[in-house]
Amino acid sequence: MDISFWDGVLRGGTMVLLALLAWNFGKGWRAALTARLGVLLCVAGLGYLYLPALPAAYNFAWWRMPLHLAGMASPGLFWLFAQSWFDDDFQLRPWHGLAVAALVVAGATSSYFGVSGGWPRLALILTWPLPNAIFTALGVAAALRGRDNDLVELRRRVRLVLALTIGLAILVIVGAELLAPGWPPPGW
Known part of the structure; x- marks a missing residue:
């Protein structure tokens, strides 16, 4: 059993x-903003995980791009999800959507134009991994802010677990991608 076996299993x-x-979040789609953002976050994560598992023959397939762009939105959606769940006064505003869209545009620009255009490594880091880390840190901060004053016991306990698991997972992935040989990957 080699690494590709374990990669596929995990x-x-x-x-x-x-x-x-x-699916679980989808049950509350109409009732709660947090449920809608949870579904979007999960779908973005699925897009991120699915693409590398595809055979190389599909690298230039047109239907890859929406999945790729959705995956790029994951850190921004994590931030909004954490805000909506842990801040009782949170209201989704147009600028929130613009911030996530800017993250996706920065990632797409870096991925599709920066790599193929031969941008310097620092420019690529500033347009993709750094914004990812910032949005993830904002999500972790939202989860941890007010934890001690939260009167809902289940939510108070989940704050730390969410911050550590999702937030650290995204940061570890971003760090691993930066340190991986051959980063940045080809634009496709």
Whole structure:
């Protein structure tokens, strides 16, 4: 059993769990903003996990781009999800959507034009991993802010777990991508 076996097992298991979580959030789609953002976060995570598992023959398929762009939105959606869940006064505003759209545009620009255009490594870092880390840190801060004053016991306990698992997972992925040989990957 080589690394590709374990990659497939872990990737597939994670995708199943994300799909189940999206289904669970989807039950409250009409009732709560947090549920809608939870579904979007799970779908973005599924897009991020699915693309590397595709055979190389599909690298230039047109239907890859929406999945790729959705995956790029994950850190921004994590931030909004954490804000909506842990801040009782949170209101989704147009500028929130613009911030996530800017993250996706920065990632797409870096991925599709920066890599193929031969941008310097620092420019690529500033347009993709750094914004990811910033949005993730904002999500972790939203989860931890007010934790001691939260009167809902389950939510108070979940704050730390959410901040550590999702936030650290995104930061570890961003860091691993930066340190990986051959980063940045080809634009496709």
